Amino acid sequence: MTESETPAAPSLDDPAYRAAVVDLLGVLAYGELSAFARLAADAALAPTISDEAELAAMAVAEHRHFVRLRDRLAELGADPDEAMTPFIASIDGFHESTAPNDWLEGLMKAYVGDGVSADFYREVARWLDPESQALVNDVMADTGHSAFVVAAVRKAIAEDPRVAGRLALWGRRLVGEMLSQAQRVAADRDALSNLLVGGISGTSMPGFDLAEIGRMFTRLTEAHTRRMQALGLSA
Amino acid sequence: MTESETPAAPSLDDPAYRAAVVDLLGVLAYGELSAFARLAADAALAPTISDEAELAAMAVAEHRHFVRLRDRLAELGADPDEAMTPFIASIDGFHESTAPNDWLEGLMKAYVGDGVSADFYREVARWLDPESQALVNDVMADTGHSAFVVAAVRKAIAEDPRVAGRLALWGRRLVGEMLSQAQRVAADRDALSNLLVGGISGTSMPGFDLAEIGRMFTRLTEAHTRRMQALGLSA
Numbered sequence: 001m002t003e004s005e006t007p008a009a010p011s012l013d014d015p016a017y018r019a020a021v022v023d024l025l026g027v028l029a030y031g032e033l034s035a036f037a038r039l040a041a042d043a044a045l046a047p048t049i050s051d052e053a054e055l056a057a058m059a060v061a062e063h064r065h066f067v068r069l070r071d072r073l074a075e076l077g078a079d080p081d082e083a084m085t086p087f088i089a090s091i092d093g094f095h096e097s098t099a100p101n102d103w104l105e106g107l108m109k110a111y112v113g114d115g116v117s118a119d120f121y122r123e124v125a126r127w128l129d130p131e132s133q134a135l136v137n138d139v140m141a142d143t144g145h146s147a148f149v150v151a152a153v154r155k156a157i158a159e160d161p162r163v164a165g166r167l168a169l170w171g172r173r174l175v176g177e178m179l180s181q182a183q184r185v186a187a188d189r190d191a192l193s194n195l196l197v198g199g200i201s202g203t204s205m206p207g208f209d210l211a212e213i214g215r216m217f218t219r220l221t222e223a224h225t226r227r228m229q230a231l232g233l234s235a
Numbered sequence: 236m237t238e239s240e241t242p243a244a245p246s247l248d249d250p251a252y253r254a255a256v257v258d259l260l261g262v263l264a265y266g267e268l269s270a271f272a273r274l275a276a277d278a279a280l281a282p283t284i285s286d287e288a289e290l291a292a293m294a295v296a297e298h299r300h301f302v303r304l305r306d307r308l309a310e311l312g313a314d315p316d317e318a319m320t321p322f323i324a325s326i327d328g329f330h331e332s333t334a335p336n337d338w339l340e341g342l343m344k345a346y347v348g349d350g351v352s353a354d355f356y357r358e359v360a361r362w363l364d365p366e367s368q369a370l371v372n373d374v375m376a377d378t379g380h381s382a383f384v385v386a387a388v389r390k391a392i393a394e395d396p397r398v399a400g401r402l403a404l405w406g407r408r409l410v411g412e413m414l415s416q417a418q419r420v421a422a423d424r425d426a427l428s429n430l431l432v433g434g435i436s437g438t439s440m441p442g443f444d445l446a447e448i449g450r451m452f453t454r455l456t457e458a459h460t461r462r463m464q465a466l467g468l469s470a
Contacts (some may be wrong), residue, residue, distance in 0.1 A: 030284070032283070033287065033288060033291065036275065036291055037275055037276070037278055037279055037287075039277050040272055040275030040277065040294065041272070041279075041470060042271055044272055044276075048316060049268070049315070049316045049320070049323075050316055052268065053301065054271075056268065056271055056272065056298055056301075057298070057302075059275065059298075060295050060298050060299075063291055063292070063294075063295050063415050064286065064295075066291075067292075070288065077427070080284070080285075081283060081284045081285055084284050085284070088284075107340065139340065163258065227438065235341075
């Protein structure tokens with residue numbers, strides 16, 4: 001490549017890049033489908049019918065995202081089930097190790113889980129072709145439900161300040177479990193890891209170098225801390 | 236009333252009729268919200284991701300119905316939570332006594348439960364004011380998911396004919412539990428029962444007389460038998 005040549009933008013015609021995008025949409029799709037199932041189940045813990053309906057509406061929003069991701073996978077010629085299958089174990093593992101014991105833990109899980117994963121996937125989206133980028137940003141946009149969670153958790157803490165300590169611990173546990181499952185995915189899925197670290201060769205996609213990964217974690221941690229503070233909790 | 240006078244059509248301005256409609260929309264709304272929760276939970280029993288997604292889509296359709304009923308209750312000036320509360324015990328009781336043991340039982344429950352209750356509420360809708368009638372018929376319309384259930388159950392029976400006997404028993408159990416919970420609701424809710432039996436006085440709404448109730452049960456039973464036959468099962 002001479003200096004005057006511009007490297008190609010990441011293109012879905014490149015099989016390595018395409019495989020990475022299919023992996024990414026697969027993990028996102030299964031994540032949304034199982035978030036739907038968990039939120040719907042946690043709705044049963046709600047103290048009132050309106051609270052139950054509110055969590056159910058959050059679940060429905062996740063299902064809408066799932067449908068868009070699944071349809072996009074099919075559009076790309078991938079089998080959506082096959083694309084999702086590699087991520088079942090780690091995502092189910094996350095949910096099994098973080099089954100909420102009560103309504104507040106369920107709310108926190110929805111809020112922290114949605115927040116951290118949205119931040120992470122939006123970081124990743126920066127390296128994608130414009131169409132994939134728009135889809136990821138779209139399905140990761142806040143559906144407006146976090147205001148409900150913030151109000152409910154703050155009210156519970158106001159009524160019983162001892163709740164704060166328990167929920168702060170729970171928030172740290174949630175982030176820890178997310179990180180350990182993310183590491184599992186990164187170790188298993190070469191295409192996806194290559195997308196994140198070092199980009200795909202032959203394209204202009206630089207991916208994250210190690211310094212950039214460090215900065216990304218700093219940004220994710222700061223955003224998480226702000227969300228916990230919005231609840232009145234220490235991160 | 237002279238012979239030339241026509242009795243008034245059922246009107247939401249009549250407090251007795253309005254109370255009956257609020258009861259009816261309340262039981263329907265809570266029924267849909269809990270159908271959402273149960274279907275979403277049963278989706279976890281699915282053998283494949285596409286099956287899980289299909290049951291999740293059925294759950295989402297129930298939630299959409301719930302939202303319409305809840306919004307209509309609010310429009311009528313009723314508190315949706317209050318309107319639903321009297322029906323929590325019987326509907327939760329139904330779900331607790333019919334928790335599916337496996338994927339096929341969950342599918343059957345969705346199919347039989349949706350079918351019988353849609354038939355019943357459409358019978359009731361005949362006596363309502365046009366707007367309430369349209370809403371009930373609309374939320375009770377088949378969302379097109381029953382074809383999926385019929386195909387899946389028939390396939391399971393073809394693979395293992397012994398499944399048929401177990402599922403036929405399960406179908407009878409589901410109908411029995413629905414009837415016993417419906418009786419509980421009828422015994423508890425005067426406004427609703429008056430709507431169904433004998434109509435609301437001073438209006439043209441005749442409701443069901445005893446002979447008509449008999450005929451309605453015959454129609455419901457026949458429709459249930461046809462649905463079970465579509466699955467390859469005896470009712």
